[in-house]
Amino acid sequence: MHDIRAIRETPELYEKAWAAKGRSGVVAEAIALDAKVRAAQAALQEAQATRNNASKLIGQAKAKKDEAEAQRLMGEVEAVKGVLIEQAEAEKTAANELFDLLASLPNIPAPDVPIGADENDNVEVRRWGEPFAIAKPKDHVDLGEGLGLMDFEAAARMSGARFVVLRGQLARLERALGQFMIDMQTREHGYTEVSPPLMVRSEAMFGTGQLPKFSDDQFVAIPGLENARALTPGDLGEASDIRWLIPTAEVSLTNLVREQITPEEELPLRLTALTPSFRAEAGASGRDTRGMIRQHQFYKVELVSITAPEDSEAEHERMVGCAEAVLKALNLPFRTMKLCSGDMGFSARRTYDLEVWLPSEGRYREISSCSNCGDFQARRMDARTKAAGEKGTRYVHTLNGSGLAVGRTLVAVMENYQDENGRIAIPQALHPYLPGMTHIEAKG
DSSP states (O other), rough: OOOHHHHHOHHHHHHHHTTTTTTTTTTHHHHHHHHHHHHHHHHHHHHHHHHHHHHHHHHHHHTTOHHHHHHHHHHHHHHHHHHHHHHHHHHHHHHHHHHHHHHHHHHHHTTTTTSSSGGGGGGEEEEEEEOOSSSOOOOHHHHHHHTTTTEHHHHHHHHHOOOOOEHHHHHHHHHHHHHHHHHHHHHHHHOOEEOOSSSSOOHHHHHHHHHTTTGGGGGEEEHHHHHGGGGOGGGGGGGGOOOOEEESSSHHHHHHGOOOOOEGGGOOOEEEEEEEEEEEOOOGSSSSTTSSSSOOOEEEEEEEEEOOOGHHHHHHHHHHHHHHHHHTTTOOOOEEOOTTTTSSOOOOOOEEEEEEEEETTEEEEEEEEEEEEHHHHHHTTTEEOOTTTTTEEEEEEEEEEEEEEEEHHHHHHHHHTBBBOOEEEEEEGGGGGGOOEOOOOOOO
16 A cells, blocks of 8 residues: 555656556546545535634624524525535545555565566576486476376366365375474574464455455455455455455464554564465466466465564565575575566565476476565555654564465475486485385385
């Protein structure tokens, strides 16, 4: 969410950023709506002053027994009532239109974010590890089905496309990966583990930026309204019976501070959760239809930080390091990319993606995305902080990242640790979680 005062003060900054995302002209539209709001407010104040003054004079006229003057003044008060109703409605209409417009506009990129249109304009920051030399590598689907431990057909019969059933040792490997990641983030990196709700209200989804723009990419858990996905921000108060399955635990964890004033001495808050995530993937039709890369349901370890404004830049770099540490511990080659302006998410002001090497594709694929959202989400949630001894409050800064996506990490382990016989070696870091196992292989 954006501060209209900041837009009025630096319109060129916002116009340039939004024009690059195909929203040219919205600054002028926002300023015009803001002018309508302020004009209506001024007219309201003037009408209220006229009413109050006339009401005072009515009392004085009656005290002087000047009934004619009292009647004239009462007529004036009656006429002002119509103006008050008219201007109050004008203010409400313009304010709602301005709110809806601002709620639809993405965050402004940080100054150091590369300008670009899509993933081809992202910038590589660093690279770690050398891709494994594997002759004729199989992809994870062929490996999993060859082991008899990965079943897409059974999943499709009960749930449709973009679901999978894992069995036996492969299911254990997935569980071990999740446990390893959450343990690393809590024990080594100081995150507090949280077990959050998997269903949230519309206000929570709005707070982190999933609504209203990305409603088609979400699953509605309890559709109390037939047109749930068509809700505007102004409708949220009427949608209390709607529940959304979380697309990521970012929603639940970040909203822990919604409508709260967190003492500054308690910051930063570092929170993590291992949860299922649910995505309709309406915007990804036709992409990655084979295998586990793009699923409707998957597990993910989420990292969320809530910081004072001046600390978010350093916290962002720290968070990226916490995600990178998982890949290093698993000895999976990866590269770290700084996303360009056209490839960043709606709420982010800066994003780093971690991309892991997949031998079957001969390229790096995204496995984690770590974003600094500045005060963008905090304004939508009214999440503030207050320093001891200070009277005023400030919006917090929010950050989120994957530490990591469990399903994609499973894919990376399977492909990078395969041998010529279709077996999968267990990374050394996972041995404590899979006692007695060194490989996953077909029975017999």
